[in-house]
Amino acid sequence: MIGSRKIFLLSAALLWCVVMLAACHRAPDEERIRAAITATAQAAEAGSASGVGESLSEDFDGNAGELDRRRLMAMVGLLKLRGEHVGVLLGPVSVEPRGERMVATFTVTLSSGGRLLPDRLGVYRVTSGWREEGGDWHCYTASWERSI
Numbered sequence: 476m477i478g479s480r481k482i483f484l485l486s487a488a489l490l491w492c493v494v495m496l497a498a499c500h501r502a503p504d505e506e507r508i509r510a511a512i513t514a515t516a517q518a519a520e521a522g523s524a525s526g527v528g529e530s531l532s533e534d535f536d537g538n539a540g541e542l543d544r545r546r547l548m549a550m551v552g553l554l555k556l557r558g559e560h561v562g563v564l565l566g567p568v569s570v571e572p573r574g575e576r577m578v579a580t581f582t583v584t585l586s587s588g589g590r591l592l593p594d595r596l597g598v599y600r601v602t603s604g605w606r607e608e609g610g611d612w613h614c615y616t617a618s619w620e621r622s623i
Contacts, residue, residue, distance in 0.1 A: 505570040508579055508605050508612050515614075516563040516583065522555030524548040532606070532613040539618065562586035577605040577612065582622060598622040
């Protein structure tokens with residue numbers, strides 16, 4: 476009887492340790508940023524304005540004032556309302572720490588069958604700045620230039 480109780484307590488303690496270790500495990504920051512970039516690209520392709528806005532900070536600045544968070548989300552929403560589709564193909568994403576922030580660089584190819592963005596389609600080189608807000612990484616700045 477005493478042996479069964481010790482086994483039960485030992486098993487319970489071991490299970491508790493496993494659960495606590497699993498709860499403490501978090502994906503590396505670089506991986507979380509790559510996942511956020513991928514999710515944003517998928518949201519843009521699906522025409523989800525709110526999905527695009529999820530990983531952008533409230534004060535997001537695109538291309539030095541050319542596009543803020545609200546305007547980017549509105550553009551994605553307008554594309555969806557018009558029934559236009561934008562294809563988004565990500566290239567490799569490189570993430571480097573810069574103090575408490577991160578910088579991610581990648582290429583993205585935008586393609587479309589629609590008429591709203593014909594002059595903006597093509598391959599772009601993107602550099603984006605990320606900071607942690609409330610335990611999640613958010614893009615607060617991005618700059619892009621056409622590669623091809």
